[in-house]
Amino acid sequence: GQNIDQPTEMTATEGAIVQINCTYQTSGFNGLFWYQQHAGEAPTFLSYNVLDGLEEKGRFSSFLSRSKGYSYLLLKELQMKDSASYLCAVRDLPGGSYIPTFGRGTSLIVHP
């Protein structure tokens, strides 16, 4: 089994930088995903980490430390459209198949 923890809500100012943390405990870790979900819409893929370190993709970066069971999503130059829920999902091996399990999500509010 696994336990995934993210802050429930964060607020930030347009143009600023925000870091959304995710901690997890798993029995067979095989990758961590970040998804973005705007209100009333489906989640969409943002990033994937399986090895330790930082993955950068434009304004978004994601970091992973497997030994610490820790990841963060870094959003730079925040825009109003970044207001959304950010979901951390960890792939585990509960019964022979790698199945992602999601945290409860972090609701990010960007204000002017």
Added chain:
Amino acid sequence: DAGITQSPRYKITETGRQVTLMCHQTWSHSYMFWYRQDLGHGLRLIYYSAAADITDKGEVPDGYVVSRSKTENFPLTLESATRSQTSVYFCASSEDSGGLQETQYFGPGTRLLVL
């Protein structure tokens, strides 16, 4: 149209009725998933399927039934709907790349209200 679709998008039903939510994907992805999303709980896995005719329970399977006779379809049935099953249901699919990155692609969701 290519992608992953769900139907209906909105459904109102009554307690005790049977309801089937449809999910269809055109990518021939091996894996398909059903999640429900509720405030305070995030996305919770109901059932998943690794291939046609192979299904497994997720975190919250009680009260739900699935089947996968064809790779592209993965219907979810609520055999006797209860008010606690009022939720937003998301279907997702992903490839089977032998343990490598398997991004999930989500359908638009079905909003179900059980009265």
